Amino acid sequence: MPDEAQMHAQLMERLFGSQREGDWGGTEGGNAASVRAPGSMEEEQQEAEAAQKVAGVEEEAEEERRLLGLLAPEEAQALREQLDARLQDAAAGMAPAEASSTAGMQYGSEVWARCEALTAGLAGELAEQLRLILEPTQASKLAGDYRTGKRISMRKVIAYIASHFRKDKIWLRRSRPDKRRYQVLLAVDDSRSMAECGCGGMALEALTLLCKSMSRLEVGQIGVLKFGGPEGAVPLHSLSQPFSDAAGPGIMSALRFDQDNTIGDQPMLRLMETLEHTLEHARHEGGAGGIGAGTQDLAQLVLIVADGRLHEKEGLRARVRELASKRGVCLAFIAIDAQATTNTAASAAPQPRGGSGLAGGEDMMEADAQGSKGGVEQQDDGSGGAGVSSRAEPESRAELAGSSEKAGGQGGSGSSLLDMQTVSFVGGKPVFRKYMDDFPFPYYVLLRDIGALPRTLADMLRQWFEMSASS
Numbered sequence: 001m002p003d004e005a006q007m008h009a010q011l012m013e014r015l016f017g018s019q020r021e022g023d024w025g026g027t028e029g030g031n032a033a034s035v036r037a038p039g040s041m042e043e044e045q046q047e048a049e050a051a052q053k054v055a056g057v058e059e060e061a062e063e064e065r066r067l068l069g070l071l072a073p074e075e076a077q078a079l080r081e082q083l084d085a086r087l088q089d090a091a092a093g094m095a096p097a098e099a100s101s102t103a104g105m106q107y108g109s110e111v112w113a114r115c116e117a118l119t120a121g122l123a124g125e126l127a128e129q130l131r132l133i134l135e136p137t138q139a140s141k142l143a144g145d146y147r148t149g150k151r152i153s154m155r156k157v158i159a160y161i162a163s164h165f166r167k168d169k170i171w172l173r174r175s176r177p178d179k180r181r182y183q184v185l186l187a188v189d190d191s192r193s194m195a196e197c198g199c200g201g202m203a204l205e206a207l208t209l210l211c212k213s214m215s216r217l218e219v220g221q222i223g224v225l226k227f228g229g230p231e232g233a234v235p236l237h238s239l240s241q242p243f244s245d246a247a248g249p250g251i252m253s254a255l256r257f258d259q260d261n262t263i264g265d266q267p268m269l270r271l272m273e274t275l276e277h278t279l280e281h282a283r284h285e286g287g288a289g290g291i292g293a294g295t296q297d298l299a300q301l302v303l304i305v306a307d308g309r310l311h312e313k314e315g316l317r318a319r320v321r322e323l324a325s326k327r328g329v330c331l332a333f334i335a336i337d338a339q340a341t342t343n344t345a346a347s348a349a350p351q352p353r354g355g356s357g358l359a360g361g362e363d364m365m366e367a368d369a370q371g372s373k374g375g376v377e378q379q380d381d382g383s384g385g386a387g388v389s390s391r392a393e394p395e396s397r398a399e400l401a402g403s404s405e406k407a408g409g410q411g412g413s414g415s416s417l418l419d420m421q422t423v424s425f426v427g428g429k430p431v432f433r434k435y436m437d438d439f440p441f442p443y444y445v446l447l448r449d450i451g452a453l454p455r456t457l458a459d460m461l462r463q464w465f466e467m468s469a470s471s
Helices: 002-024 030-034 038-068 073-091 102-133 154-162 192-196 200-217 245-254 267-286 313-324 338-344 450-470
Strands: 138-146 171-179 182-189 220-229 232-237 300-306 329-336 366-368 421-426 429-434 443-447
Touching: 073 102, 073 192, 073 200, 102 200, 102 245, 102 450, 182 200, 182 267, 192 200, 200 220, 200 245, 200 300, 200 329, 200 450, 220 267, 232 245, 232 267, 267 300, 267 313, 313 329, 329 450, 443 450
Parallel strands: 182 220, 182 300, 300 329, 329 443
Antiparallel strands: 138 171, 220 232, 366 443, 421 429
């Protein structure tokens, strides 16, 4: 027993003695490894808390992007490069020739899916913006106190009986607007200059964004057509057909940006003729005038998506003024600025003629909604703003063709629309002016960033409705 007790004591001494030595520096290097200054421990704790906060913020941002359908910047850039590569192949004739064929529909499905992914979050934002502007116009909800109507209000039957049948306003009529009934027509430039300027990808994104947001809001009838070829404007989706996601691949398969035209083709003038005929027919089919008791007239919205380089501005101005002066017609132009588009897609899109495709300046979106109204001038020069201005007609004008087939002015198709100029001869002397100062459309948006389109388009439409109500 003494031997066992002694052995047990020696064992305990070894165990507790080695631990004590390790704790208090009995062994070599023990103090440096286990004893730390209080200040360094607090700093490490603060650094760990800061790292946890940063990780939490990143996780919340990632979760918010996932819920809103937004893509990370790297994913969006990769999708845009793939989209530009497909459009470049289509413009070069490498895509299926028949848009209605199986291969053509597969191409359209790929393009539509990429555009949907790029604009998923923006579609909800634009829909909410339009919800505040496009008020319900179709009266389909029962309301009111009438002596005759379609349905009896059961809440007023007891008062009707108690009054010995004197309070007989117990009937309801469909007099409360709760549905939207607008006619929206989207026209997309399908000419080759769109591909040469690098505007095709952003144009398809803008088209997808407009179609998705308006169909989600159920604005009414949505139609799509393309123009820019020798055959004139070609309808891709009729106003009489309801728009759904199933129509997207067919529309995308028909937009190749490979159509050639000449000055004699006059694509914009022919587009104006087609728009006028289409709107008149749609208004007649939809019922002109009132759309129900207590509602406003039928509103028709026309949005043209193109590169903004026009060679027929003089003859076009009168046709645009005539169409925009019709009651209930909002005519707007969404000009894709080649400068910012080539900045974001230089790796995939072909370089435009007459320049390197990079005109300098920061990647931003500028919008001007300009309309002719005598004596009124309200300008907002901030980025993404909107304004109204009056313009005077010059005595004569001769536009310089530059190096682009469609654009008048200096700078070529690779320059920004804000940098291009036109020259007019007044009294035999040349007078240079900014290209956008003589833009023939009363309302236009200069688009450089697809993310700013919802806010800017909403501002422009809000301004048009306010001016229409006041006039």
